[in-house]
Amino acid sequence: MQLHHKFIETAKKFQKKIAVHDIATGKEILYERMLLAALIFARKFKKINSKMWVLWYLLQQVACCLILAF
Secondary structure, three states, rough: HHHHHHHHHHHHHHOOOOEEEEOOOOEEEEHHHHHHHHHHHHHHHHHHHHHHHHHHHHHOHHHHHHHHHH
């Protein structure tokens, strides 16, 4: 099973559970919001052809996730 398939399966199973807790801001993001953010990112990644940009986005995943989730 690929990583993104496992994440989708986990997010559907634990929709109302906390996926990410940011200690600096005290905010918590549920799996359902993480899944929504991941789907938005997936659409954006399809438009980006450069592997460099995809790598950069993946390295910034936590910050991007927080921006999209709130």
